[in-house]
Amino acid sequence: EDQVTQSPEALRLQEGESSSLNCSYTVSGLRGLFWYRQDPGKGPEFLFTLYSAGEEKEKERLKATLTKKESFLHITAPKPEDSATYLCAVHEAGGGNKLTFGTGTQLKVEL
Amino acid sequence: NAGVTQTPKFRVLKTGQSMTLLCAQDMNHEYMYWYRQDPGMGLRLIHYSVGEGTTAKGEVPDGYNVSRLKKQNFLLGLESAAPSQTSVYFCASSYNSGVGYTFGSGTRLTVV
Numbered sequence: 001e002d003q004v005t006q007s008p009e010a011l012r013l014q015e016g017e018s019s020s021l022n023c024s025y026t027v028s029g030l031r032g033l034f035w036y037r038q039d040p041g042k043g044p045e046f047l048f049t050l051y052s053a054g055e056e057k058e059k060e061r062l063k064a065t066l067t068k069k070e071s072f073l074h075i076t077a078p079k080p081e082d083s084a085t086y087l088c089a090v091h092e093a094g095g096g097n098k099l100t101f102g103t104g105t106q107l108k109v110e111l
Numbered sequence: 112n113a114g115v116t117q118t119p120k121f122r123v124l125k126t127g128q129s130m131t132l133l134c135a136q137d138m139n140h141e142y143m144y145w146y147r148q149d150p151g152m153g154l155r156l157i158h159y160s161v162g163e164g165t166t167a168k169g170e171v172p173d174g175y176n177v178s179r180l181k182k183q184n185f186l187l188g189l190e191s192a193a194p195s196q197t198s199v200y201f202c203a204s205s206y207n208s209g210v211g212y213t214f215g216s217g218t219r220l221t222v223v
Contacts, residue, residue, distance in 0.1 A: 031209050043201050043203075043217050045214070046211035046212065089154075097142060099212070102153055103153040
């Protein structure tokens with residue numbers, strides 16, 4: 001059973017059209033949930049860490065929220081430069097030092 | 112401010128050949144990781160290290176070996192490459208467990 005599931009797999013938005021990406025997780029104890037951005041041909045770039053349900057973090061047009069079962073990455077009035085693959089990952093209690101990653105949502109923002 | 116540097120960036124190997132991927136970080140991070148990324152599979156942990164001289168197995172360690180002789184370097188070795196090891200390999204580092212990683216730009220490896 002997948003521990004981290006991201007949806008949708010791909011999303012196409014018009015510039016200015018706000019939307020949300022979903023990351024649902026099934027772990028016994030969450031120590032942290034991470035969001036990364038990955039551009040083609042590059043390594044993932046760290047965006048946010050969320051540690052407890054109800055927590056929110058913001059950066060420019062991005063806002064990440066966390067519940068006990070899922071996290072959302074809200075994108076407000078996106079621009080073409082927001083086009084990328086967005087990855088989420090969880091750090092599980094008792095899972096050692098590793099992060100478990102989802103397969104990502106590929107976002108394309110068009111003019 | 113190089114961060115995490117991976118060499119080489121691209122490599123083509125024949126089945127059975129060996130090679131070493133080098134990861135170097137200049138942030139004095141204790142933790143270092145090797146992941147592979149395959150379409151539809153997400154990032155999967157191969158091996159990791161929690162400090163100089165230490166290594167541990169991750170989710171998919173078979174066919175790979177690692178060494179961390181110096182704190183700033185983490186080497187990933189393939190002793191006898193197989194086509195199933197065709198992938199993009201990412202190295203990452205962090206100053207502690209459970210904090211955001213800094214990733215390198217990746218090595219694209221093709222085994223023919």
